[in-house]
Amino acid sequence: MTDISLSCECGKTQGIARGISPDSGTRVVCYCDDCQAFARHLGREDSVLDPWGGTDIFQTAPAHIAITEGREYIRCLKLTPKGPYRWYAGCCNTPIANTGSASLPFAGMITAFMEIPADEERILGPVGWYLQGKYATKPLPPGRKIVGFPLSLLVQLFWNILVWKLKGLGKPTPFFDEDGTPVTEPELVQGRKEG
Template sequence: MAEVNLKCSCGQIRGTAWDIVPHAGTRVVCYCEDCQAYARHLGQAETVLDEYGGTDIFQTAPAHMTITQGKEHIRSLRLTPKGPFRWYAGCCRMPIANTGPAKLPFAGVITAFMDIPGDRDRVLGPVGWYLQGKYATKPLPPGRKIVDFPASLLVRLFWNIFVWKLKGLGKPNPFFDENGTPISKPEKVFERNRG
């Protein structure tokens, strides 16, 4: 099992993620307006977004993550009333992960929160999908297969969630208490920081 250290930019939040290997999760780069708004709202566009406005994300089970220090600094926001919970470090405003409700065993970890020295591809594998390329901030380089949200990714995602649910990997969840309540009440950002 590959273990990866987790760390916010100021180091007050730290943790570990395990089973972080290409066949056990899914790596995507998302160019959607919400991912860009999330980074901009937190003042982290320069840190998190690539030169085309994409966010590098590794999708895994919540139980594959643990926060060992600074959990009290974790905050959340939502960009739409029913949109995902977007977790970040209240101390330095670094994006951490995207999740659904507690009952959904899924966490899209922002790879900038993963303390991986050197080449991320070596640990996480290459990016499998580039999503929502129509929202990129400038023309994407040739050779990147850009799709909105492909059926192949949906099948993989639903399969992983099904397996993680069967294995009970929705708990413990570093972002929700044992009753399924978010550890931080989400700030309602909604539409004001898009575009």
């Protein structure tokens, strides 16, 4: 297991992801239009999206994540009223993570916020799934064309969430107060519809 430094692009928001290994989470690349819209809204397409419009995400438990500097810069938006919370560093609009409500022990860390050493596959594991390939901005390389959200990933995700819940890894979380209130009021981005 490895501790990974976290930092926004300008360095004002920093933290640490503790105990990270391929067994502590699941790595995916998501091509969905909402992940692309999040990066575009922040003006971070070039630093977040891969050449096909995908976002590299490490799904882990919130308790693994701590913000040590710049908590005052943490911002949140929702693309739809029922959609996930999308967290970012307001100092420079670097995306941090996607979460559900405070009761769900899950955080999809955007790897652009992680200072990952060169041997990233040893630390995070290889990308296990490429999601929502139909939203890719151009034809995907062979082996990446996945139209939806695979059942195998849903099973893995539900299992991880159950284990994290039983281990109490939903807290502490840098995204919600003890009573489950978001640490900052989410901004609802206008013009998006529930998908």
